[in-house]
Structures are given as structure tokens and as C-alpha cells.
Amino acid sequence: MSTGRLKVYLGYAAGVGKTYRMLEEAQALKAKGVDIVIGYFEPHGRADTIAMTNGLETVPRRRIQYGGSVFEEMDTDAVLRRKPHTALVDEFAHSNIPGSGREKRWQDVHTLLQAGIDVLTTMNVQHLESLNDQVWHVTGVRVRETIPDWVVDEADEVVLVDLTPRALRNRIERGAVYAPEKARRAMENFFTEANLSALRELAMRHTAHEVEEKLFPPKPGERILICLTGNPSSANLIRRGKRVADYLQADCLAVHVALPGETDGAVARHMNFARNLRIQTHVIEGDEIARTIAEFAHTQRVTQIFMGRSGPRPWWKRFGETVVQQVVRQARDLQITIVAERRR
Amino acid sequence: MDRRLNPDELLRRVQAEERREKRGRLKVFLGYAPRVGKSLRMFDEGRRRRERGQDVVVAAAQDKVTDDVHQLVSKFEAIPQLGGAIDLASVFRRHPATCLIDALAYDNPAGSRNAQRWQDVGEILDQGIGVITALNVHHIREQQDEVERITGKRAARSVPEAFLREADEIEVVDTPADTRELAELRELALLVAADVVDHQLQAYLECHGVTAHWGTQERILVCLTARSDAEAMLKSGHRNARRFHGALLAAYVEQDGLKPEEREKIAQHLALARELGAEVHCLKSGDFVSAIIDLAHRERITQLFLGHTQRQHSPIEKLLDAADEFDIRLFPHGEQK
Numbered sequence: 158m159s160t161g162r163l164k165v166y167l168g169y170a171a172g173v174g175k176t177y178r179m180l181e182e183a184q185a186l187k188a189k190g191v192d193i194v195i196g197y198f199e200p201h202g203r204a205d206t207i208a209m210t211n212g213l214e215t216v217p218r219r220r221i222q223y224g225g226s227v228f229e230e231m232d233t234d235a236v237l238r239r240k241p242h243t244a245l246v247d248e249f250a251h252s253n254i255p256g257s258g259r260e261k262r263w264q265d266v267h268t269l270l271q272a273g274i275d276v277l278t279t280m281n282v283q284h285l286e287s288l289n290d291q292v293w294h295v296t297g298v299r300v301r302e303t304i305p306d307w308v309v310d311e312a313d314e315v316v317l318v319d320l321t322p323r324a325l326r327n328r329i330e331r332g333a334v335y336a337p338e339k340a341r342r343a344m345e346n347f348f349t350e351a352n353l354s355a356l357r358e359l360a361m362r363h364t365a366h367e368v369e370e371k372l373f374p375p376k377p378g379e380r381i382l383i384c385l386t387g388n389p390s391s392a393n394l395i396r397r398g399k400r401v402a403d404y405l406q407a408d409c410l411a412v413h414v415a416l417p418g419e420t421d422g423a424v425a426r427h428m429n430f431a432r433n434l435r436i437q438t439h440v441i442e443g444d445e446i447a448r449t450i451a452e453f454a455h456t457q458r459v460t461q462i463f464m465g466r467s468g469p470r471p472w473w474k475r476f477g478e479t480v481v482q483q484v485v486r487q488a489r490d491l492q493i494t495i496v497a498e499r500r501r
Numbered sequence: 502m503d504r505r506l507n508p509d510e511l512l513r514r515v516q517a518e519e520r521r522e523k524r525g526r527l528k529v530f531l532g533y534a535p536r537v538g539k540s541l542r543m544f545d546e547g548r549r550r551r552e553r554g555q556d557v558v559v560a561a562a563q564d565k566v567t568d569d570v571h572q573l574v575s576k577f578e579a580i581p582q583l584g585g586a587i588d589l590a591s592v593f594r595r596h597p598a599t600c601l602i603d604a605l606a607y608d609n610p611a612g613s614r615n616a617q618r619w620q621d622v623g624e625i626l627d628q629g630i631g632v633i634t635a636l637n638v639h640h641i642r643e644q645q646d647e648v649e650r651i652t653g654k655r656a657a658r659s660v661p662e663a664f665l666r667e668a669d670e671i672e673v674v675d676t677p678a679d680t681r682e683l684a685e686l687r688e689l690a691l692l693v694a695a696d697v698v699d700h701q702l703q704a705y706l707e708c709h710g711v712t713a714h715w716g717t718q719e720r721i722l723v724c725l726t727a728r729s730d731a732e733a734m735l736k737s738g739h740r741n742a743r744r745f746h747g748a749l750l751a752a753y754v755e756q757d758g759l760k761p762e763e764r765e766k767i768a769q770h771l772a773l774a775r776e777l778g779a780e781v782h783c784l785k786s787g788d789f790v791s792a793i794i795d796l797a798h799r800e801r802i803t804q805l806f807l808g809h810t811q812r813q814h815s816p817i818e819k820l821l822d823a824a825d826e827f828d829i830r831l832f833p834h835g836e837q838k
Contacts, residue, residue, distance in 0.1 A: 164677075295717065317675040317691065321528070324670070351709075354702040358717045361673065361695035362746065368688040372681065397828070404744045461830075466821060485817070485831060489809045492737075494830040495821060 161270040163312040165249065166279045167364055169356040170348065171201075172334035173320040175279035176247055180209035182277060183245050187213065196244040196269070196276075197231035197262075203333065213245075221254050228254040233265040236274070243275040250284035250302045263308050282360040285309060286434060287400040290393045295355045298347055306403060307435050310370060317364040322353035366404070379407035382459040384450055384484075385431065385438075386413065387423035390465045390498055392430060397496050398463035399434050407461075410437040412453055414446045447483030454491060461492040514708070525631040527622070528670040529605065532637055533690035534683055539635035539674045540566060540603050544573040546633055547601045551577075560587050560600040560625070561607075561618070577601065586613040587621045592630070599631040606640030606658040619660045636660060638690040651685045662693075671697050692746050719747030722802040722827075723779065724793055726753075727763035729808030731770035734832045738806050739777045747803075751779040752796055754789045790819045797827055804828045 164182075168175040176199065186193050195215040200207050216239055219232035230253050236244055246269070251262040259265050266276050283292040286303040293299050309315065320328075329340050329348060383398040385391050395411065402409035411431045413424050428438045443449035454462055464481055478486070485493055528546070532539040540563065551557045559579040566574065580591050586609040592600060602625075607618035615621050622632050639648050642659040649655045665671065673694045678684040699718055723738045725731050735751065742749040751774035753767060774781050786792035797805060809831050810817060820829060 291717070314677045316677060317673060319673040319675060319694075321670040321672050324672075351702065351706060354698055354705065355717050358695050358698045358702065361691050361698065362717070364675065365688045365691035365695065365746065368678070368684055368691065372684055372688070405741065406744075481821070482818070485809065490833045492830055492832055493809075494804075494828050496828050497825050 158273045161243075161273050161275040162314075163266070163270055163275075164277050164314040164316065165309060165312045166277070166318050167315050167360055168279070168281050168318045168320075169283070169360040170281060170325060170353060172325055172328055173318050175281075175318045176201075177206050177209060178316075178318050179245060179247070179277050179279055180206065180213075183213060183243075184209065186243060192242040194236065194239060194241040194244055196233075196236045196246045197248070198245065199247045201334075202336075205333075214241075216244075219257070221256050223254045223256055230254060230257045231262065231265055233258065233268055236269060237272050240272070241274060243277065244269055246276055246278045249278040249280040250304050252302050261304075263304050267308075280304065280309075281356075282363050283356060285363065287396050287403065288359060288363075290396055291359070292356070295359075296347060296352045305434050306399070310367070310403075312367075315364055315367040317360060319357070319361075322350050322357065325353060326350070373406075379405055379460045380458060381405075381407045381409050381461045381463060382450075382454050382457065383409065383411040383431070383436065383463045384413075384465075385411050385424065385427050386465070387421040387427070388465060389423070391423075391427045393498065394463060394465045394496050395427065395431050395434065395436070398494075399431075399436060401463075401494075408437075409435075410439065410457065410459070412439045412441060412450065414441055414443050414449045416444055417442055446480050447487055450484055451487040454488060459491065461494060462488060463494050463496060465496055466498065518708070523629055525599075525626040525629050526670070527626055527631070527668040528633045528672070529665060529668045530633075530635040530672050530674050531665075531690055531694055532635070532674040533678070533686040534639075535637065536567075537674050537676050539637070540570045541573070542672070542674055543603065543633050543635045544570060544577075544601060547577065547599065548573060550599060556598040558595065558597040558600060559602075560592050561602045561604065563603050584613070585610040586615075587618065587625075589614060589621060589624060592625055593628050596628070596630060599633060600625055602632055602634045605634040605636045606656070606660050608658050617658070617660075619664050623664070636665070638686060638693060641665065641693060644689060644693060647689060648686065651689070652682055665693075666697055666700050668697070695746075718801075719745035719804065720800060720802050721747060721749050721804045721806060722793075722797055722800065723749070723751045723774070723806040724754075724808075725751055725767065725770045725774070726808065727756075727759060727766045728834065729770075730832060730834050731766075732773060734806045734808065735770070735774055735777055735779065737832070738779070741804070749777065749779040750782065750800060750802070752782040752784060752793060754784045754786055754792045756789075790816050790823065793820065794823050802827045804830060806830050806832060808832050808834055 166175040166179050183193055193213065195210065195213050198210060216232060216236050218229040221228050221230055231246060246262065246266055249263055249266065253260060253262060266278060269276050282288065283300045284302055284304050285306055287306045289300060289303055326344065326348065328334050329344055332340060334340065335343055381398055381402045383395055399409055413428065431438050441449055441453060462484065464484060466481065481495060530539045530543050547557045557577060559574060559577045561582060562574050580588055580595060582588060602622060605619055605622065609615060609618060622634060625632055638644060639656045640659050641662050643662040645655055645659060671694055673691060678687045721738045721742050723734045738749050753771060771781055782796055784792045784796065805827050807817065807829060
């Protein structure tokens with residue numbers, strides 16, 4: 158059995174018309190005789206969008222008790238049993254309520270694809286893991302629900318749903334997107350003209366990137382090594398290194414040098430995060446961090462090392478070299494990138 | 502970092518804003534090929550505006566259209582064309598709130614008031630009438646070489662990209678592409694639109710007195726010195742900028758006491774930078790680090806390329822301390838390979 162085809166409608170904010178476009182396509186497919194069902198649809202109380210679901214079969218949602226409330230999620234098993242040709246699954250980046258089986262909706266979608274079901278889905282560009290820091294930098298909002306980039310890269314088609322910020326703001330003002338009080342807050346905070354323009358530009362560039370990825374399959378060549386620590390800025394470092402690797406179509410690996418006997422929960426979390434982004438991870442024991450990194454880089458034929466900055470140091474250590482300085486000194490034959498912290 | 506405007510710039514800005522306020526608004530639907538649905542989207546927007554009570558008329562439609570577009574067009578009041586061109590006098594007299602004008606890239610017949618339709622649109626906007634129009638990426642003058650590389654063909658008619666940048670709104674009509682050629686055109690249309698949006702965003706921020714170093718586009722600055730392996734850095738910068746669809750810049754901070762052969766080297770590096778399409782900046786400053794950081798902030802740099810150094814007190818440390826907006830990539834020196 159072949160896996161299903163995945164099509165993603167990519168937008169840059171709520172209200173640009175992703176779900177509407179997806180339903181338009183669903184109606185067109187149904188008119189052509191395709192067996193299509195709605196696996197999950199988020200109406201958001203928008204009348205024109207709800208009207209577009211007319212005549213489409215919906216698989217009832219699953220109700221889940223959690224923390225004294227009842228939540229509704231896609232009933233993935235029911236969709237599998239129904240086994241349509243195509244399923245429509247709104248909000249690709251959604252995190253499921255605990256007890257739903259799979260943690261993320263994109264994992265549910267993968268299950269459907271594996272069962273040979275085609276899937277249409279929607280998402281906003283700010284949910285891409287590799288853009289998380291950049292989006293925070295631009296908008297001041299830390300997006301919590303993220304999708305690893307490889308999940309989107311594997312989609313058969315990514316289509317941009319574009320709307321100008323002015324048109325979107327008009328829609329919000331007319332109350333077509335949010336209830337009045339929420340609309341006012343949205344306009345003042347996230348939905349400013351500058352924020353929307355910046356996110357829209359990201360969505361355009363990302364769609365162009367997806368088109369290019371399919372035009373030019375990767376050639377092996379560059380290898381990028383990310384040096385991880387327990388420092389919180391490692392998350393930024395991982396995203397940035399992976400993003401550069403993706404654009405350069407380079408291999409990406411990560412290493413942490415552990416002092417003998419060291420166990421660090423933060424490092425384990427960062428390693429796990431890196432593996433979720435499909436980065437090959439290594440932990441090496443050694444007490445000379447810089448030398449270990451330089452040696453590892455050489456044996457792994459790495460072409461570029463990514464490091465965070467060394468944090469502020471107490472005055473009594475300022476005479477010695479930082480790890481970054483030591484690596485720079487010991488790997489003068491390699492490219493070394495010291496990543497900005499991108500504070501706001 | 503706030504960049505102060507001089508009185509002339511300020512005056513120009515005020516005049517531009519006044520002109521803009523009196524002008525009609527221009528909205529452009531941009532597509533990557535015929536029949537991706539630009540016309541449909543354009544007339545549909547006209548329909549929605551009319552339903553909200555706006556006075557909308559059609560000033561130019563195409564002859565060959567799909568049935569659904571034809572149905573939409575037929576529901577509007579139309580100002581008939583005059584001798585194969587938009588009847589400007591009638592449009593001005595009728596003075597609607599919005600004109601729908603399909604096919605922005607169009608040559609008017611000889612003897613018309615303007616040679617090309619986009620010039621007609623400019624005049625209509627000057628009368629305070631809004632315009633919604635549609636354009637294909639083939640027809641953007643500055644993109645024609647690239648389109649020819651992809652398709653082997655060159656469109657006869659064109660619209661300058663500057664006209665597109667003046668538009669108040671540009672919207673991409675995106676659909677999946679069936680062939681490789683169409684996919685390349687699709688990518689081009691998306692990148693052109695992203696550049697227009699970036700340009701407008703910067704104008705907006707400047708207009709509102711905000712200087713943000715928002716990196717939605719990768720911008721690479723290569724720092725050249727006499728000792729650096731400039732060729733490797735510039736070629737890598739060029740490749741990176743191309744992969745990211747970003748910008749490439751190169752900077753040289755003038756130094757005293759260089760030997761003639763070092764001067765010769767620098768001249769070669771700068772020539773190579775220009776050859777690779779880099780925007781070259783020669784800076785006169787006694788302080789290398791602050792000159793580079795100022796330039797990087799002004800130009801919204803996201804990656805700074807620099808050679809490794811052998812010296813004890815290297816500028817790298819100072820740059821690392823002072824710069825938190827961009828990544829710093831250190832390159833090996835050529836002779837160490």
C-alpha cells in the first residue's frame with residue numbers, strides 16, 4: 158500500500174482564508190467523485206467557512222475528559238476505520254489533549270498518510286520550528302505549538318494562502334475573524350500591520366523554499382556540527398543551525414561534550430529536541446571541551462561548526478580563554494559560526 | 502539606532518505622503534502563469550467590494566476568459582474601451598471608487614495617450630480612483646532575463662518593478678505547479694512578492710519612525726581585509742545568499758600604512774565582490790569594529806563573514822561582545838589549507 162499524499166495550505170495568521178481554501182478544494186474533489194471526509198474542522202464561528210462544509214461528510218470527533226473538562230479531538234481511529242480516499246484535517250500544528258493517543262495532530266496525520274489516506278491540512282508559517290526564534294524576535298510572541306520542519310518538507314504540496322494585511326485587518330474590524338473584544342486586542346497586539354507584513358514575507362519565502370526543495374534534490378557536501386550545552390540558548394542554536402543546514406542542503410549533526418560522570422537534564426532535553434528535528438546527536442566524554450569538539454569535527458569531516466556565545470564570565474576567569482576562543486584557535490581550518498542570541 | 506532624516510529627505514517624505522493620500526489605492530494580484538486564477542480573484546474582490554456598497558466598474562477585461570470569470574465580469578458596469586485602449590476621459594468623468602483593470606501588461610495601440618496600460622493606471626490613480634489589477638511575473642521588466650532563462654521565451658510587454666513597489670497592496674495567487682518550468686516561475690513570483698513586501702515593510706517602519714533590524718531576509722556582509730581569504734569568503738557568501746534568496750554585501754574599512762602589494766590585494770578583492778554582485782561599502786573610520794557594527798545595523802545584516810585571526814588582540818572578541826543581532830562566521834585563511 159502506498160502512503161497518502163499530503164497537501165498543506167500555508168498562511169501567516171488566523172483569518173487569511175486557509176480553511177476556506179481547503180474546503181473549496183474539498184468541494185471540488187467531491188464534485189469529481191472523490192470519497193472525501195472531514196476528519197477535523199475548526200469552525201471558529203465563521204459563517205462563510207461553515208457554509209463551505211455543506212454536503213461534506215464529517216467523522217464525529219472524539220470527546221476526552223481532562224482536568225474536569227471535556228475536550229474534543231480528531232477521532233483518528235474512526236477516520237482509519239472509515240478509510241476515505243481523502244481526509245480534511247484542520248490546524249496541523251495543534252497539540253492534542255493528554256489522553257488522546259498521539260501528542261500532536263501532525264502525528265495523527267502521519268498515521269492517516271501511512272494508511273494510504275490523502276490529507277489536506279492548514280497551518281501558519283509561525284508554527285515552523287526553525288522560525289520560532291525569528292517569529293519571537295519580530296512579533297514578541299513565543300509560539301508554543303510547533304511542527305518540525307521535516308514534517309512540512311515531506312508534504313507533497315505546500316500552497317501559500319495569501320491575503321494582504323490590510324484586507325485581513327478589515328476582516329478583523331468587520332468581526333469576520335474574532336468576536337469584538339478579542340478582535341480589538343488582536344489588532345493592538347499581534348495583528349499590527351508591521352507584524353503581519355513580516356510574517357507574510359516569511360510565509361512567501363518559506364513557500365518559495367519548499368518549491369525549490371522539490372526542484373533541486375539535495376547533494377551531499379557540507380556538514381554542519383552544532384555544539385550543544387545545557388544553556389537555554391542551545392534551543393536557539395539548534396534551530397538556527399538546522400535552518401542554515403536545510404537551506405544549504407547540508408548534513409546536520411550535534412555534539413555535547415560531557416565532563417566525566419556528568420548528567421544534565423537540560424542537555425538531555427536539548428538532545429531530544431535535536432533528534433526530533435532529525436539531527437544526528439552524539440555525546441562524548443572529555444574534560445577538554447574545545448579539543449574534543451575540534452577532534453570530533455575533524456574525524457566527522459565537518460565543514461562548519463555552530464556554537465553559542467560563551468555567557469558572561471566572573472572577573473577571576475576573564476584572563477583565560479572562553480570555550481569559543483579555544484575552539485576558534487584549535488579549528489582554524491574550519492568555518493566556525495557563532496550564533497547571535499537574537500534578544501528582543 | 503535611529504537614523505535621522507535630513508530636511509530634504511523629510512520634505513520628500515511629507516510630499517510623498519501627501520501625494521499618496523490623494524491618490525487612489527492600487528492593488529495587484531500577482532500570478533506565475535496564465536490561468537492560475539488571477540482574473541477570478543480580482544473580479545471576486547470587486548464583487549465583494551460592491552456588495553459592501555462601493556462603486557466599482559470594469560475599465561478593461563480580457564476577451565478570452567473562463568466561464569466563471571465571464572459570469573463575474575458581466576455583472577459589473579463596464580466603461581467600453583476606445584480604439585483598443587482604456588477610455589481615460591470616460592473613466593475620469595464617471596469617477597468610480599474602484600476600477601477593475603485586467604492584464605496590466607498591455608501595449609496600447611499606436612497613437613494612444615500612453616504607450617502602455619500601466620501608465621494609464623498611473624493617471625487613473627492620480628485622479629483619486631482606486632484600481633485593482635492582475636499581473637503575471639513574466640511581465641515584470643526586471644525579471645525578464647530570469648524568465649527567459651527558465652522558459653527560453655521573452656514576453657514582448659512589460660511593467661517596471663518600481664510600479665509594482667508603489668502598489669499599496671500586492672497579493673500572490675499561488676497554486677501547485679504541474680511542470681518543472683512552472684515550478685521555477687512559481688518560486689520566482691513568490692520571491693518577487695516577498696521582496697515587494699519587504700520593501701513596503703521597511704518603508705512603513707521608516708515612516709513610523711521605527712528602526713527595527715528585523716531579519717525576515719538573510720543579509721550577508723563579508724568583511725574584507727588584505728590578509729583574509731577573500732575569494733573563499735565571497736564565493737561562500739554568494740552561494741549562501743543565493744540559497745537563502747538573500748542579499749550579499751561586502752565591506753572594507755580603510756587602513757593606514759598598507760604596503761603596495763596589500764593595496765593591490767584589496768583592490769582585487771573589491772573587484773571580485775562587485776563581480777559576484779555584492780553591494781560594496783568602503784568605510785573610512787579609525788575603528789574597524791564600530792565601523793562594521795554600524796554598517797551591519799544600518800543594513801540589517803543577519804550573518805557577518807570574517808577571516809580567522811592569528812593576532813593576540815583580535816577584533817573578533819570585540820565584535821562578539823558588541824554584536825547580538827547577527828551571527829558571525831569565521832573563515833580559515835587560504836594559506837593554511
